[in-house]
Amino acid sequence: MQMMQTKLRHLMSPMDFSTDELAKLLELAADIEANQEKYAHVCQGKKLATCFYEPSTRTRLSFEAAMLNLGGSVLGFSSADSSSAAKGESVSDTIRVISCYADICAMRHPKEGAPLVASEHSRIPVINAGDGGHQHPTQTLTDLYTIYSLLGRLDNLTIGLCGDLKFGRTVHSLMGAMVRYPNIRFVLISPEELRIPSYVRDNILVKNQAPYEEVERLEDVIHQLDILYMTRVQRERFFNEEDYVRMKDFYILNKEKMELARKDMIVLHPLPRVNEISVEVDDDPRAVYFLQAQKGVYIREALILTLLGLRP
Ligand code: CP
Numbered sequence: 001m002q003m004m005q006t007k008l009r010h011l012m013s014p015m016d017f018s019t020d021e022l023a024k025l026l027e028l029a030a031d032i033e034a035n036q037e038k039y040a041h042v043c044q045g046k047k048l049a050t051c052f053y054e055p056s057t058r059t060r061l062s063f064e065a066a067m068l069n070l071g072g073s074v075l076g077f078s079s080a081d082s083s084s085a086a087k088g089e090s091v092s093d094t095i096r097v098i099s100c101y102a103d104i105c106a107m108r109h110p111k112e113g114a115p116l117v118a119s120e121h122s123r124i125p126v127i128n129a130g131d132g133g134h135q136h137p138t139q140t141l142t143d144l145y146t147i148y149s150l151l152g153r154l155d156n157l158t159i160g161l162c163g164d165l166k167f168g169r170t171v172h173s174l175m176g177a178m179v180r181y182p183n184i185r186f187v188l189i190s191p192e193e194l195r196i197p198s199y200v201r202d203n204i205l206v207k208n209q210a211p212y213e214e215v216e217r218l219e220d221v222i223h224q225l226d227i228l229y230m231t232r233v234q235r236e237r238f239f240n241e242e243d244y245v246r247m248k249d250f251y252i253l254n255k256e257k258m259e260l261a262r263k264d265m266i267v268l269h270p271l272p273r274v275n276e277i278s279v280e281v282d283d284d285p286r287a288v289y290f291l292q293a294q295k296g297v298y299i300r301e302a303l304i305l306t307l308l309g310l311r312p
Contacts, residue, residue, distance in 0.1 A: 043072030050076035
């Protein structure tokens, strides 16, 4: 195992990495995926803390699988109720304590900015594993790695983002990361009420002069797309159940709609899905969302190694 000199570094947003750094991270993930034995003991003696104040299956368990694959150990909590947050402890106090127990921490929190606050009081790298409706940078790393693995490029792409573009933090993070590559065009497919927030439009699309169109009907645009990124309507972020019920089945990707798409389009979804992709689509070779979840382990391994400054 090699230890490289690194200064304390956190991951709050996918834009924290330059495109050159991202390229290195993707290459490292590809090497890990192809040579898993080589990395099996790199993190021996290191501990990952997973501090999840909000439910998760993929992010928490793929982080844990990543650290175990690297020969390290994991500790943590999977809900605010099972931590001292339930007694009123602040995130800044919690991370001070976690810094005594672990070498690196992945944190998910319902409040936007909570992982950033933690990073400001931490002695160990903190990874934002999703903060409210704001950012989900490791999902974006997973998305980039999946796109790069399957299509061989991150430029010259027409990307359709479909569903809850208002509350879907994965969409905001992905747009911010992709806008930095040449010739990326976005097709934003959502009902009027779930369009991207104006701060995302201004800070990402307008600022970077990224071409985009906003439409409501998936059927009208699916034929143009290299990538269709489906999202779930985020029930937990709605202020009332009635609005959620009205919106939840606005889009259902089924075989009929897939017939309108190109043969080489890929369908991504951060998961979990509810009804927005019919299970009949799962057998279509273009439906790669379960493979995407698997690739999330390799990119998180690459991230852990990079932030800890370790190599085999
Ligand atoms: N994609 C994603 O963040 O899934 P989980 O909520 O299960 O972690």
